[in-house]
Amino acid sequence: MNIQRLPWAGVKVQFENTAIVIDPLFHFPTKFGGPQEPLYPLDAFGPVDAVLITHHHADHFDPQAIIAFYGDTTPVYLPFESVELARESGLKNVQGAAVGDTFGLGGLQATATYSVDGTGDPQVAWVVQGGGKKLIHGGDTLWHGYWWKIAQAFGPFDAAFLPVNGAVLQRPGLTPSGQPICLTPEQAVAAAVVLEASTLVPIHYGVIHHPPLYTQTPDLLDRLQASADGTMNLTILKAKETISL
Numbered sequence: 001m002n003i004q005r006l007p008w009a010g011v012k013v014q015f016e017n018t019a020i021v022i023d024p025l026f027h028f029p030t031k032f033g034g035p036q037e038p039l040y041p042l043d044a045f046g047p048v049d050a051v052l053i054t055h056h057h058a059d060h061f062d063p064q065a066i067i068a069f070y071g072d073t074t075p076v077y078l079p080f081e082s083v084e085l086a087r088e089s090g091l092k093n094v095q096g097a098a099v100g101d102t103f104g105l106g107g108l109q110a111t112a113t114y115s116v117d118g119t120g121d122p123q124v125a126w127v128v129q130g131g132g133k134k135l136i137h138g139g140d141t142l143w144h145g146y147w148w149k150i151a152q153a154f155g156p157f158d159a160a161f162l163p164v165n166g167a168v169l170q171r172p173g174l175t176p177s178g179q180p181i182c183l184t185p186e187q188a189v190a191a192a193v194v195l196e197a198s199t200l201v202p203i204h205y206g207v208i209h210h211p212p213l214y215t216q217t218p219d220l221l222d223r224l225q226a227s228a229d230g231t232m233n234l235t236i237l238k239a240k241e242t243i244s245l
Contacts, residue, residue, distance in 0.1 A: 120183060
């Protein structure tokens with residue numbers, strides 16, 4: 001199984017003749033100003049057989065890019081609460097997923113599992129298996145109490161792709177909490193330990209930092225390395241880089 005990092009939270013998973021992507025992004029949400037790192041046309045990463053979406057936020061679900069680069073009939077799997085929104089975007093082959101639902105995707109198998117969204121919207125994490133290897137993609141989940149259930153159901157994992165930027169939001173019209181809406185570096189390492197992941201691959205950092213609306217936690221890579229040191233393997237990938245499991 002080969003995994004390629006896409007910008008922001010995206011990854012591409014390839015096993016034999018099957019390729020899928022999770023949370024691919026090309027069109028940057030304008031409310032966040034401009035991207036802090038390059039985004040790339042999705043066809044720069046090659047064709048895919050299916051798209052998995054963790055949730056419908058604009059930095060994780062880019063239907064215009066899916067249609068433009070993969071076609072409107074490419075199978076798209078996302079939380080069942082977001083199916084109608086996805087169909088309204090022009091996608092014609094949409095499948096809703098609830099926790100525990102499993103889908104055969106050629107040589108790969110994808111299962112929706114627990115994730116908790118920082119703003120209360122529906123979200124799933126995706127467990128992808130193929131060739132005796134297994135990974136989990138956590139979208140932009142915050143810390144929750146389901147890690148142990150996930151570990152019991154699916155662990156150990158060969159790789160955990162988890163958010164690390166501990167972003168704090170200040171949304172117009174809403175009382176600010178000052179609390180991160182996704183995992184901090186230290187929480188990501190703790191989650192990977194509970195999941196019994198052989199390696200932690202950080203995602204969901206770098207591209208967006210637009211205070212006060214969206215503020216990325218400071219010194220995140222240094223903190224991530226310090227927290228992982230002596231605890232677990234940490235694999236930092238830039239966009240377009242790959243690892244093999």
